[in-house]
Amino acid sequence: MPQITVRDQDGNLEERSVPDGSTAAELFPDRSVVVARVSGELKDLSYVVAQGDTLEPVAVDSEDGRSVLRHSTAHVLAQAVQQLFPEAKLGIGPPIRDGFYYDFDVARPFTPDDLASIEKRMQEIVKSGQRFSRRVVSEDEARAELADQPYKLELIGLKGGASADELGDIMEVGGAELTIYDNLDSKTGERSWCDLCRGPHVPTTRVIPAFKLMRSAAAYWRGSEKNPMLQRIYGTAWESRDALKAHLAFLEEAEKRDHRRLGTELDLFSFPDEIGSGLAVFHPKGGVVRRAMEDYSRQQHERAGYEFVNTPHLTKGTLYEISGHLDWYSEGMYPPMELDAEYDATGALKRAGQKYYMKPMNCPMHNLIFSARGRSYRELPLRLFEFGTVYRYEKSGVVHGLTRARGFTQDDAHIYCTVDQMPGELDSLLTFVLDLLRDYGLDDFYLELSTKDPVKFVGSDDDWDRATETLRAAAERQGLGLVMDPGGAAFYGPKISVQAKDAIGRTWQMSTIQVDFNLPERFELEYTAADGTRQRPVMIHRALFGSIERFFAVLLEHYAGAFPTWLAPVQVVGIPITDGHVDYLQDVARELRAAGIRIEVDSSDDRMQKKIRNAQKQKVPYMLIAGDEDVANGAVSFRYRDGTQKNGVPIAEAIAEVVDSVVRRVQV
RNA sequence: GCCGCCUUAGCUCAGUCGGUCAGAGCGUCUCACUCGUAAUGAGAAGGUCAUCGGUUCGAUUCCGAUAGGCGGCUCCA
Numbered sequence: 001m002p003q004i005t006v007r008d009q010d011g012n013l014e015e016r017s018v019p020d021g022s023t024a025a026e027l028f029p030d031r032s033v034v035v036a037r038v039s040g041e042l043k044d045l046s047y048v049v050a051q052g053d054t055l056e057p058v059a060v061d062s063e064d065g066r067s068v069l070r071h072s073t074a075h076v077l078a079q080a081v082q083q084l085f086p087e088a089k090l091g092i093g094p095p096i097r098d099g100f101y102y103d104f105d106v107a108r109p110f111t112p113d114d115l116a117s118i119e120k121r122m123q124e125i126v127k128s129g130q131r132f133s134r135r136v137v138s139e140d141e142a143r144a145e146l147a148d149q150p151y152k153l154e155l156i157g158l159k160g161g162a163s164a165d166e167l168g169d170i171m172e173v174g175g176a177e178l179t180i181y182d183n184l185d186s187k188t189g190e191r192s193w194c195d196l197c198r199g200p201h202v203p204t205t206r207v208i209p210a211f212k213l214m215r216s217a218a219a220y221w222r223g224s225e226k227n228p229m230l231q232r233i234y235g236t237a238w239e240s241r242d243a244l245k246a247h248l249a250f251l252e253e254a255e256k257r258d259h260r261r262l263g264t265e266l267d268l269f270s271f272p273d274e275i276g277s278g279l280a281v282f283h284p285k286g287g288v289v290r291r292a293m294e295d296y297s298r299q300q301h302e303r304a305g306y307e308f309v310n311t312p313h314l315t316k317g318t319l320y321e322i323s324g325h326l327d328w329y330s331e332g333m334y335p336p337m338e339l340d341a342e343y344d345a346t347g348a349l350k351r352a353g354q355k356y357y358m359k360p361m362n363c364p365m366h367n368l369i370f371s372a373r374g375r376s377y378r379e380l381p382l383r384l385f386e387f388g389t390v391y392r393y394e395k396s397g398v399v400h401g402l403t404r405a406r407g408f409t410q411d412d413a414h415i416y417c418t419v420d421q422m423p424g425e426l427d428s429l430l431t432f433v434l435d436l437l438r439d440y441g442l443d444d445f446y447l448e449l450s451t452k453d454p455v456k457f458v459g460s461d462d463d464w465d466r467a468t469e470t471l472r473a474a475a476e477r478q479g480l481g482l483v484m485d486p487g488g489a490a491f492y493g494p495k496i497s498v499q500a501k502d503a504i505g506r507t508w509q510m511s512t513i514q515v516d517f518n519l520p521e522r523f524e525l526e527y528t529a530a531d532g533t534r535q536r537p538v539m540i541h542r543a544l545f546g547s548i549e550r551f552f553a554v555l556l557e558h559y560a561g562a563f564p565t566w567l568a569p570v571q572v573v574g575i576p577i578t579d580g581h582v583d584y585l586q587d588v589a590r591e592l593r594a595a596g597i598r599i600e601v602d603s604s605d606d607r608m609q610k611k612i613r614n615a616q617k618q619k620v621p622y623m624l625i626a627g628d629e630d631v632a633n634g635a636v637s638f639r640y641r642d643g644t645q646k647n648g649v650p651i652a653e654a655i656a657e658v659v660d661s662v663v664r665r666v667q668v
Numbered sequence: 669g670c671c672g673c674c675u676u677a678g679c680u681c682a683g684u685c686g687g688u689c690a691g692a693g694c695g696u697c698u699c700a701c702u703c704g705u706a707a708u709g710a711g712a713a714g715g716u717c718a719u720c721g722g723u724u725c726g727a728u729u730c731c732g733a734u735a736g737g738c739g740g741c742u743c744c745a
Contacts, residue, residue: 109672217740218671225742229671232740264679273718273736329745361745395669398743490745578702605701606708613706627704639705647704 004049007056022049025203028057032239034202035068042068044134044200060207061239070095072132072202073122073211073237074102079183079193080121081106081233084114090195091151091221091230092172098247099236103219105151109231110216118233119213126208129186130193132201134179142178142196151221152196172196210244211237253504259553260401262561266618268569269402278399278406280549285569288598290552292567294387296439297411297544304432306385306413311365313389317355322522323364334358334393362388363516363541366414367523370537375527380537381417381425387548388412401553408547416525416537422467425540426474426513433498433511433544434478439665440555441564442510444501446481450488457491459517467515467538468494492518502558510551514541562619562641565661565668572658573615574601575639577608577627584631588624588651595659599624612639621668622658640668 001017006027008014018027024036025045035042035058038049042064049055058065074093081088081104091103110118137145139156146152155172172195181201183193202208214234221227238244255261263269268286271279282290298308317336320326325333334357341353359365366384375382389409398404417425434445449472452464471494475482489495493515500510516539519525526534545551555567565571572592574585582603592599602611608625615623623639629648630636636654637647649657661668 112673215739216672219741220670223742225670229741231671234740271736277736325745332743332745392744395743397669397671397741399737404744492745575705576702577704580702607701607703609703609705610707611705616706623705625705629704637704643705645705 002049002051002053004052005054007054009057009059013054018049023047024049024055027055030057030059031207032059032061033057034060034065034207035200037064042200044132045203046134059239060202060209061243066237066239067095068200069202069208069239070100070235070237072205073208073235074100075132075181075183075193075195075197075201076122076125076205076208076211077118077213077233077235078102078104078195079125080118082193083121084118089151090149091232092155093195099214099234101219101232101234103151103221103230103232105221105228105230109218110233115213115216115233122211122213125183125192126205126211129204129206130183131186131204132199133182133184134199134201135182137178137180139178142180145180145194146196149196155196172198208237209239210241211235212244212248250504254506254557257504257557257560258401259403259556262556263402266561266569268556271401276406277396278394278404280402280405280407286552288569289563289567290548293440293545293548293552293555294411296566297436300432300436300439301385301413304383304428305381306383309366309369309384309386311359311362311369311386311388313359313391314356315359315365317357319364319368320357323361323367323519324522325360325364329360332392332394333360334391358391359388360390360392362386362390362410362412363414363519363539364523366412367519367525367539370414370416370525371523375416375537377418377527377529377535380527381415381421382537383413383415385411385413402549403553405547405549408549410543410547411545411551412541412543415540415542416520416527417540418527418529418535419466419538422515422538422540423470423473426470427477429513429540429542430474430478430496433513433542434480436544437498437500437510440551440567441558441665441667442500442502442554446483446499446507447475447478448483448485448488448497448499448509449475450485450490450495450497452489452494453487453491457489458521459493463517464494467517471496471513471515490514492516500554502554503560506557508554510546510554511544512542512546515539516541559667560619562667563621564666565621565658566663566665568619568621569598570600570618570620571597571662572599572622572624573611573618573620574599575608575611575615575623575625576601576603577625579603579605581626581628581631585624585626585636588626588636588654591651592655592658595655597655597658597662616641621661624654 001019003017006014006016023045024043024047028036036045036047037056037058038047039054042058060069071094078090078093085106087107089105091105093100093102142156143153179198180194181197181199182191184190185192212235214236216231216233218229219232221230236247238247266285267283269280269282272281317326336355336357338353339356341349342351344350369384370382387409389407391407394404394406399406415425451468475496495512495514497509498511499507501507520536520539525537527537529535574589576582576585582601585601589599589601612623621641625637625639633648635648635650637645638649639645
């Protein structure tokens with residue numbers, strides 16, 4: 001009669017003694033419970049309780065519950081694939097955010113038709129109610145059973161060699177012992193299928209309420225491009241049909257907001273093939289948004305004590321030899337142009353050429369500005385700001401709209417300060433960054449602190465510790481969530497990044513604030529201290545938007561194209577009821593323009609209703625409509641984005657309303 | 669860079685199992701209509717079916733290469 005502690009679904013603890021051989025399933029008969037947490041670890045419901053256990057139920061609609069559900073669905077996928085493609089070799093099949101995948105080595109990639117038939121087979125397996133049954137095996141037994149599964153054998157081999165840490169994420173062999181999960185027929189108990197897996201799993205396939213295969217794609221075995229490519233099938237699984245439907249609706253919504261689609265629909269930007277992959281042109285409407293974004297940023301930077309600099313797009317290679325970029329970043333750079341070489345009549349070199357590079361980063365040039373003359377401690381902190389356009393040779397497969405481009409403009413600043421000034425500077429910097437992001441309409445943040453990679457770093461442990469602690473303290477003072485990213489820093493210094501959630505809950509990495517121990521050394525940056533000695537400044541890199549293009553894309557998706565008035569390319573469209581009202585609206589438009597408002601009067605020969613539809617589709621914040629009644633009263637009528645209207649508004653009042661929404665930078 | 673898929677009018681997309689198959693809607697232009705809150709009607713223009721090469725009596729359709737795009741993988745200092 002083991003004595004155990006049971007936590008019920010309301011969180012209440014209860015001491016109980018249960019008969020020998022009792023299972024978790026008997027304690028939690030509720031069908032929504034898929035696994036149990038036993039003293040902190042997830043276990044199958046078939047787990048036989050032991051003396052002193054603390055058990056709590058894990059419902060399918062919890063984070064952990066969904067993960068188990070998805071992992072079990074991945075097994076169903078693999079079983080279906082092996083039934084339809086008996087020669088398929090199994091890779092790994094873990095749960096991931098919103099779903100799961102399973103990797104297979106097959107003779108030919110899966111087609112959409114394959115996915116349809118696999119999904120159908122999965123439905124049959126789910127319906128048949130196979131039991132997931134756990135079985136501990138020795139390494140030799142596992143090897144014998146999985147003799148025709150080379151990837152599984154490799155994983156078993158890894159378990160022998162690698163540390164638990166490295167395997168922690170591999171569902172197959174991450175546990176304390178090797179286990180195989182058998183899928184048993186609900187009636188006969190015969191084994192239908194099995195897989196090497198640490199579990200846990202849902203009790204039967206019948207409790208998989210809703211799933212869907214999403215797509216197939218290739219993936220390198222164990223994530224290394226040196227390994228063979230496997231075919232990965234992605235799927236999603238949920239605790240109910242409604243939850244699945246909601247997820248699919250979310251994906252649809254995300255697709256509607258895709259900045260590449262909105263960029264075309266709203267005539268904001270394009271990527272002409274003639275220019276090249278990953279190089280955008282901004283059309284007039286996109287250009288207006290961009291200028292509004294930049295102007296406000298400039299204004300705020302000026303207030304915060306930044307000084308504005310400008311640097312060229314091209315430089316001799318020497319600069320990047322000094323900075324070290326050519327040593328460790330040349331793959332990401334456009335190849336050099338060879339200039340100024342001279343040859344004689346025979347073609348022999350008379351004068352060696354110079355290599356010039358497109359710049360991938362602004363910092364080296366800012367350093368040259370710092371060292372253009374002697375610097376005094378009185379000048380520090382020196383904050384150099386630039387909208388600096390950089391070019392990076394992104395691999396062809398990774399270019400993605402405005403968020404991953406080959407040419408983009410950073411809102412880049414470098415701050416040079418003394419060691420003593422660093423805490424205060426980081427503090428005010430973080431506040432500045434977050435306030436500015438809020439002004440653009442993002443207000444849900446968390447921070448991530450990337451710390452030293454123990455293998456790859458420059459600078460003393462002391463410097464790192466102090467900088468990391470300073471960053472941490474500054475981050476904590478913001479009262480936001482702080483996520484640690486151990487070993488995630490670049491080699492030259494620790495980093496804080498600001499992650500922002502958008503309107504539909506997706507997180508984007510926005511600003512980064514990075515301490516740099518490396519470049520001040522390489523550029524031998526110095527200032528004269530109060531005591532007359534030469535000191536090395538601390539350097540802080542920071543970009544707030546990351547890149548303007550990327551931030552543009554984030555805002556576009558965040559607002560689904562419906563920008564707040566201050567950012568909207570067209571803030572007001574004037575719509576006459578008939579042609580006779582055009583002149584009247586033109587007069588109103590002149591006044592609005594004088595007040596700095598971007599207004600267009602739609603004098604096309606479309607019907608008024610069509611003009612409203614057009615303005616609505618262009619997501620214009622305000623429609624100003626005028627007909628006989630308005631003219632007679634010296635008024636206009638508003639139609640807002642939500643379709644509501646306000647009629648007979650005196651012109652002065654209407655102007656004030658629009659101007660007010662711009663000044664307050666509110667969404668309307 | 670790797671794997672798979674895709675590329676037909678400015679946009680979104682039909683279509684051809686190789687033979688009057690170059691099509692639609694939106695957009696553009698013209699004309700008529702002058703209208704009170706999401707599509708007025710009629711007409712016109714617009715494509716060497718991404719590019720180059722091959723197979724074939726014949727290719728937009730089949731094959732190959734190239735470019736660009738999409739979804740992943742790797743990468744994102």
